[in-house]
Amino acid sequence: MLGLNYSFMMAEAIGSKGITGRKLESFRVKALEAIEEIKRKRHPGLAFMELPWQDVSPVREAAQKLRDLDNFLLLGIGGSALGPKCILEALSPFHNLREGKGPKVFVYENVDPATLKYILSSLDLKKTGINVISKSGGTSETAASFMILYEMLEKAVGREAANRFVLTTDPEKGDLRKLAATGMSALSIPPGVGGRYSVLSPVGLLMAEVIGADSEELLAGAKEAHEKCLDCNFWENPAIVAATLYYVMQRDEGRAIDVLIPYADRLKSFSEWFCQLWSESLGKQGRGFTPYPSVGTTDQHSQVQLWMEGPEDKVITFLRVEDYEADFTIPDVFGQYEGMSFLRGQSLAGLIKAEEEATELALAKAGRPNMAITIPKVDAYYLGMLFYFFEVVTVLAGHFLGVNPFDQPSVEEGKRLTFGLMGKKGFEDKKREVVQARDKKSQFKI
Amino acid sequence: MLGLNYSFMMAEAIGSKGITGRKLESFRVKALEAIEEIKRKRHPGLAFMELPWQDVSPVREAAQKLRDLDNFLLLGIGGSALGPKCILEALSPFHNLREGKGPKVFVYENVDPATLKYILSSLDLKKTGINVISKSGGTSETAASFMILYEMLEKAVGREAANRFVLTTDPEKGDLRKLAATGMSALSIPPGVGGRYSVLSPVGLLMAEVIGADSEELLAGAKEAHEKCLDCNFWENPAIVAATLYYVMQRDEGRAIDVLIPYADRLKSFSEWFCQLWSESLGKQGRGFTPYPSVGTTDQHSQVQLWMEGPEDKVITFLRVEDYEADFTIPDVFGQYEGMSFLRGQSLAGLIKAEEEATELALAKAGRPNMAITIPKVDAYYLGMLFYFFEVVTVLAGHFLGVNPFDQPSVEEGKRLTFGLMGKKGFEDKKREVVQARDKKSQFKI
Numbered sequence: 001m002l003g004l005n006y007s008f009m010m011a012e013a014i015g016s017k018g019i020t021g022r023k024l025e026s027f028r029v030k031a032l033e034a035i036e037e038i039k040r041k042r043h044p045g046l047a048f049m050e051l052p053w054q055d056v057s058p059v060r061e062a063a064q065k066l067r068d069l070d071n072f073l074l075l076g077i078g079g080s081a082l083g084p085k086c087i088l089e090a091l092s093p094f095h096n097l098r099e100g101k102g103p104k105v106f107v108y109e110n111v112d113p114a115t116l117k118y119i120l121s122s123l124d125l126k127k128t129g130i131n132v133i134s135k136s137g138g139t140s141e142t143a144a145s146f147m148i149l150y151e152m153l154e155k156a157v158g159r160e161a162a163n164r165f166v167l168t169t170d171p172e173k174g175d176l177r178k179l180a181a182t183g184m185s186a187l188s189i190p191p192g193v194g195g196r197y198s199v200l201s202p203v204g205l206l207m208a209e210v211i212g213a214d215s216e217e218l219l220a221g222a223k224e225a226h227e228k229c230l231d232c233n234f235w236e237n238p239a240i241v242a243a244t245l246y247y248v249m250q251r252d253e254g255r256a257i258d259v260l261i262p263y264a265d266r267l268k269s270f271s272e273w274f275c276q277l278w279s280e281s282l283g284k285q286g287r288g289f290t291p292y293p294s295v296g297t298t299d300q301h302s303q304v305q306l307w308m309e310g311p312e313d314k315v316i317t318f319l320r321v322e323d324y325e326a327d328f329t330i331p332d333v334f335g336q337y338e339g340m341s342f343l344r345g346q347s348l349a350g351l352i353k354a355e356e357e358a359t360e361l362a363l364a365k366a367g368r369p370n371m372a373i374t375i376p377k378v379d380a381y382y383l384g385m386l387f388y389f390f391e392v393v394t395v396l397a398g399h400f401l402g403v404n405p406f407d408q409p410s411v412e413e414g415k416r417l418t419f420g421l422m423g424k425k426g427f428e429d430k431k432r433e434v435v436q437a438r439d440k441k442s443q444f445k446i
Numbered sequence: 447m448l449g450l451n452y453s454f455m456m457a458e459a460i461g462s463k464g465i466t467g468r469k470l471e472s473f474r475v476k477a478l479e480a481i482e483e484i485k486r487k488r489h490p491g492l493a494f495m496e497l498p499w500q501d502v503s504p505v506r507e508a509a510q511k512l513r514d515l516d517n518f519l520l521l522g523i524g525g526s527a528l529g530p531k532c533i534l535e536a537l538s539p540f541h542n543l544r545e546g547k548g549p550k551v552f553v554y555e556n557v558d559p560a561t562l563k564y565i566l567s568s569l570d571l572k573k574t575g576i577n578v579i580s581k582s583g584g585t586s587e588t589a590a591s592f593m594i595l596y597e598m599l600e601k602a603v604g605r606e607a608a609n610r611f612v613l614t615t616d617p618e619k620g621d622l623r624k625l626a627a628t629g630m631s632a633l634s635i636p637p638g639v640g641g642r643y644s645v646l647s648p649v650g651l652l653m654a655e656v657i658g659a660d661s662e663e664l665l666a667g668a669k670e671a672h673e674k675c676l677d678c679n680f681w682e683n684p685a686i687v688a689a690t691l692y693y694v695m696q697r698d699e700g701r702a703i704d705v706l707i708p709y710a711d712r713l714k715s716f717s718e719w720f721c722q723l724w725s726e727s728l729g730k731q732g733r734g735f736t737p738y739p740s741v742g743t744t745d746q747h748s749q750v751q752l753w754m755e756g757p758e759d760k761v762i763t764f765l766r767v768e769d770y771e772a773d774f775t776i777p778d779v780f781g782q783y784e785g786m787s788f789l790r791g792q793s794l795a796g797l798i799k800a801e802e803e804a805t806e807l808a809l810a811k812a813g814r815p816n817m818a819i820t821i822p823k824v825d826a827y828y829l830g831m832l833f834y835f836f837e838v839v840t841v842l843a844g845h846f847l848g849v850n851p852f853d854q855p856s857v858e859e860g861k862r863l864t865f866g867l868m869g870k871k872g873f874e875d876k877k878r879e880v881v882q883a884r885d886k887k888s889q890f891k892i
Contacts, residue, residue, distance in 0.1 A: 005891040013886045021890075078747025093560065097542065097568035110744045111801070113794040114539065114824075115711040117772040122543035138785030141743060144776050144797055147786060151777040175783035195747075238892045256757055257703070257736055265561040276748030283752030290703055290752065290759070293739065297587060298556045300860060301524025302642075302722030306729030306736065308856035311702055313736070326563040330590050331597040337621035339584030340593060342870040348559040351590055351868065355557070358863035361883045365859065378560075410754035413811065414746060417804035422797065424788040437807045440459045444467075445451040446684045 001228045002385055003374035004238035008364040009245050009315070017312070017367035019248055027244045028234040034399040035232055035240065038392075045406025047192030048391060051200040052222040052384075056215045058187055059202050062166045063209030065185075066129040069164075072103040072210050073119070075145045076133035076203075079195025080168075081109035082276050083387075084133075084207035086199070086269040090383050091213040093266045102212050103129070111141045116148070125156045131166045133203055135189050137174020140418065168202050194406055196277045199387050213380045221384030229392040239389055242371070243396035246315060249369060250289055255315045259307070261294040262319035263356045266378055268295040270319075274390055281394045281405035288401065297355045304359065308366050316363060316370040319386075320356055323377040324349045447674045448831055449820035450684035454810040455691050455761070463758070463813035465694055473690045474680045480845035481678055481686065484838075491852025493638030494837060497646040498668040498830075502661045504633055505648050508612045509655030511631075512575040515610075518549040518656050519565070521591045522579035522649075525641025526614075527555035528722055529833075530579075530653035532645070532715040536829050537659040539712045548658050549575070557587045562594070571602045577612045579649055581635050583620020586864065614648050640852055642723045645833050659826045667830030675838040685835055688817070689842035692761060695815060696735055701761045705753070707740035708765035709802045712824055714741040716765075720836055727840045727851035734847065743801045750805065754812050762809060762816040765832075766802055769823040770795045 011018035038046060066072055074084055085107050088095060096104045106119045130149055134142045153161040162184050169176035171188035180186035187202035198204070200222055205215040229239035249255040258278065260271045271293040278291035294303060296318070307314055327349045334340040343351075356372075363370045373389075375382040398405030420430025457464035484492060512518055520530055531553050534541060542550045552565045576595055580588045599607040608630050615622035617634035626632035633648035644650070646668055651661040675685035695701040704724065706717045717739040724737035740749060742764070753760055773795045780786040789797075802818075809816045819835075821828040844851030866876025 007887040094564040118540040279752035283756030288756040306725035310729030310734040354867035362860040414808040421800035441453040444453040
């Protein structure tokens, strides 16, 4: 299991800016109630907890076909892109520059026409398979790019086009499912599994299999996390301790910004995946936290000044990797220069770990609470574990905050206004609203 | 010049959550004082304001040599990497997948050994030029990778190795400058120009020239920004209005998180560049803001729920692009499906712009202040303008906050502790501190 060291969150180690063990203990009953509540699985959103036990054969079958092509293009946005992208970047970094790793992979997760132009100029559409991901089957951005690509592919390969698509969507509802009924290949996202909890469904697993990672390993890691995160011993359950700490730090100390800083480039996307999960699940009714994406050591050089000496509104979570599975010894060159001589004979892995440890301590000395999660290495097993761990932490934090971690009611208005502008029937009043707002907006501008 | 529409920051348009024109007006004197103060250029950190008028011929000469090679590898971290990376991604997106765009480019901005392994497996070192960037010449991370690469290159090409490096550093001081004196090629970062204000120095300009962008254009855009941002007419100066708004929103409304969301994938790195500038310049003495990196429309699907309904602690700044210089019409396919039929005949550029406009309004309707910066297109000229604009806004915000926007005193302790762990002479007590802290940290862990 992953390790959690939260000493530097505690008053016992960092003094008055920390939380006392006694206070933490006082949350035990509430926390265990939350665990029991989760175990009863009454909320449909908890369906994500079944994912580790799914049958991956449909995914493997779909991947098999896609792996024979030169390129794999994913169309999706939000939870339909962040998870697969994270799997790609964590498990096959620099994928498109390395040979023999399966198809080149492109993720089009926006409606930026310039990006689509560059993607199309980087791949041969004739040799491309496309995965369209939308839980509802009706995400406008994804629908738009799907329509464009479908027509292009049809021009390029004729009837064969339909065979080049895999639609990942609801098993019963929505436009993509209807299309699947006409013969297009499809994978199912189980009912109840929302976009931001879908990474361990076919949404993420297909990407894993296409790049040659083992989806069973992702699930195996998640299974271990499941066992540990639903354990009813408060002090031995890292998910419940972490969720409690985040909650108390916000409620009692006003620390509402949660930075997640993995010390590994390939986990930068993991931090971004976490940001959607944490913000969209918990940011409601005036409550919630602002998660912050980061990567070490790089962001020490851009953010640490603020963390050390800026407003006291943050909790920093380090994500440490024990084995980088690669290392370089710093050679005996430039020994005559003071800034370099001490580095000779050291290793890069030693340096990155030293910086992580030093930053933890520097923050603690300044009374800035932080904790560290450790994984042995970045592989499918531990990535699956991390996904599941943070999903459970999020659900628990939702329980503490008193919000529903599975809905996102406030994204609708922007969609309705967009529909209005795009001329969708039934949204004429929304179009009027936007046009009227333009008048208001002529007031203050330079 | 870039456009600034701040109507949705104002009480006149969004009601009580906005700022009144009268309150803004009351900052006029203080703001103009700040402008006058900047114009006197008494602080050495203001040296960045001279950069638009520099002679770019040394940069062009260095680039000429590098462009003949197959690969260009940049070693730097923080301000020495974020700026060049932003120029690369904004001005030559998907650079390494496109042919005929000059050398393939790699930025190694960390000490993650796995990343270095992947970079080395993606390029032929024999055909690689390397730019080492460190203002002080003594950044440990950069020194470490420089030492490793120097030895490798020496093994690969013998004496020729020294000719493959360009050192970008202080004109007089530091280890890199001393090395330059032994014959290695070097470019100068003018004294006073700190890392996070260095993008328009040879730090960023060399990258521009290597990828075939025109560094003079970057500077020309900055010149226009200089003229407009130092204008003494409060209501016509976008930098002073923006700085005042950020400051007042934080001081009076508790909105201390500033999200910058460009609606263009290629400006995602710009948002990250801004984050260092804003956080490291202003986060001190308990003051400052937390800048937040974002990109639209993608992050609508991950963040908007939190922005709309979470804690009222944010100001959202949209960055709009008028011309994407590419577009796709959504074809007449799948017309039988409701979620798709209304999109037929629309364009991707139309959709991304509609989403941006709709999101502004949705936020405004929920009483969430936001403003929009507009640029005609993403090119070197407007990128230079954006860099300079935000640099001036940062200095002005520092003036309001009463902090020195050019120092970063709190990053030192982490460095000292790292030195201790790495066995640097004179830091033995810091090593002891870290070792003792390990005891403390054995207390609370799972």
